[in-house]
Amino acid sequence: MSINYSEKIPNNVNLAEDRTLQRALEQWQPNFINWWDDMGPEGSTNSEVYLRTAVSVDPQGWAQFGHVKMRDYRWGVFLNPGEQDRKIHFGDHMGEAAWQDVPGEYRANLRRIIVTQGDTEPASVEQQRHLGLTAPSQYDLRNLFQINVEEGRHLWAMVYLLHKYFGRDGREEADALLQRNSGNADNPRILEAFNEKTPDWLSFFMFTYFTDRDGKFQLCALAESAFDPLARTTKFMLTEEAHHMFVGESGVGRVLQRTADMMNQLKTDDVSKLRAAGVIDLPTIQRYLNFHFSVTIDLFGADQSSNAATFYSSGLKGRYEESKRTDDHVLKGNSYKILDVVNGQLIEKEVPMLNALNEVLRDDYIKDSAGGVERWNRVLEKAGIDFRLKVPHKAFHRNIGTLAGVKVSPDGRVVSDAEWSAKQSEWLPTAEDRAYVASLMGRVVEPGKFANWIAPPVMGINRQPVDFEYVRFN
Ligand SMILES: [Fe+2]
Numbered sequence: 001m002s003i004n005y006s007e008k009i010p011n012n013v014n015l016a017e018d019r020t021l022q023r024a025l026e027q028w029q030p031n032f033i034n035w036w037d038d039m040g041p042e043g044s045t046n047s048e049v050y051l052r053t054a055v056s057v058d059p060q061g062w063a064q065f066g067h068v069k070m071r072d073y074r075w076g077v078f079l080n081p082g083e084q085d086r087k088i089h090f091g092d093h094m095g096e097a098a099w100q101d102v103p104g105e106y107r108a109n110l111r112r113i114i115v116t117q118g119d120t121e122p123a124s125v126e127q128q129r130h131l132g133l134t135a136p137s138q139y140d141l142r143n144l145f146q147i148n149v150e151e152g153r154h155l156w157a158m159v160y161l162l163h164k165y166f167g168r169d170g171r172e173e174a175d176a177l178l179q180r181n182s183g184n185a186d187n188p189r190i191l192e193a194f195n196e197k198t199p200d201w202l203s204f205f206m207f208t209y210f211t212d213r214d215g216k217f218q219l220c221a222l223a224e225s226a227f228d229p230l231a232r233t234t235k236f237m238l239t240e241e242a243h244h245m246f247v248g249e250s251g252v253g254r255v256l257q258r259t260a261d262m263m264n265q266l267k268t269d270d271v272s273k274l275r276a277a278g279v280i281d282l283p284t285i286q287r288y289l290n291f292h293f294s295v296t297i298d299l300f301g302a303d304q305s306s307n308a309a310t311f312y313s314s315g316l317k318g319r320y321e322e323s324k325r326t327d328d329h330v331l332k333g334n335s336y337k338i339l340d341v342v343n344g345q346l347i348e349k350e351v352p353m354l355n356a357l358n359e360v361l362r363d364d365y366i367k368d369s370a371g372g373v374e375r376w377n378r379v380l381e382k383a384g385i386d387f388r389l390k391v392p393h394k395a396f397h398r399n400i401g402t403l404a405g406v407k408v409s410p411d412g413r414v415v416s417d418a419e420w421s422a423k424q425s426e427w428l429p430t431a432e433d434r435a436y437v438a439s440l441m442g443r444v445v446e447p448g449k450f451a452n453w454i455a456p457p458v459m460g461i462n463r464q465p466v467d468f469e470y471v472r473f474n
């Protein structure tokens, strides 16, 4: 299971034994590099970045750290080892052997799942491409670039599946993954949150905390798949994903730390005084949180979905931690509560669970993401600040399913259009908030120095000191 780096495309799937596939991927490779040059991190070409590169898929020490030019990063194809005699453990095929190939009747659905996942990976690189120009420190710049190269590798992971298992239409889909672009009016990315801008570093930290966590939940659900190569590839992607969420959680934590310190120093919670001192006030951080949380939970799809039922029953996509659950893993007679609006009130309504599996995954996600918000609140608590951050109600600012377009406050009240218009600027980032945050974004690249609006991290990367030269600008 070690990775062969002597080949053009590093891999642990014996690519050399499948000449046709190898040739097809080697033809896709320069297109990927062209895409990276055009749409990847701006102004990064000559820098050498202290990156981790996968050298094995063994959970103990799969990475090697060293300075690399990003363009020379060894993107490749890495799958977790297969389990002997793995069985399908949910849905109508439960107990049958996991599939090593794509069953004809599920081909279109599986392709769609893989393409949708694959599309998000390069999308986030595109969304983040200008951020390097305003990095608050070398440490943060390195983390951004690490995430970018790994999202690039996640694209490789999905492209490998498309090329290997889906023939000609798989190859066409792999090409299209490089042709759609985030926010492009004519050819946008598939999912809405991946067409939003990530214009500043507060947005970046919120995105990596909330939206990369959507990635975690989708990958966890796919790691249960009856299609074994998909399960194995997403398992390895998950080990990379953990760092992305760490960057978000610690990033927001450090912004809070800096703001809390300034509030104590100036003995004030006055927004204009704090802004004059160059830190991000807590109400603005809450509005950014509201925005990223609500946009991200839309990614789980409609609360009732016959596709979700089909994907589950046919074994394509499981639930989060499927094997830890104690029900029958078929779910035919089960029900689940979703939200509906009746006479201007939010009510709970029981529906067949199979149709509500998007909601099940969304609720698991909400539990997980609320945990980190409590850890952020501990930063404020320790600093003696009364303010607490909160995840908004799940009906707030939704754009998909039953709740699409219903106006709900962050505390979960259905509100009138008039109240919504009056309060919107308290609930979501305003143009002024965004302009203020943008005004703070200046490039700080001297080792060990940090922008005024963010505290340094407690520890460096891979036990290096915080003032280590994480990026060598050449
Ligand atoms: Fe990813």
Ligand SMILES: [Fe+2]
Pocket: 151, 212, 215, 241, 244
């Ligand atoms: Fe990620």
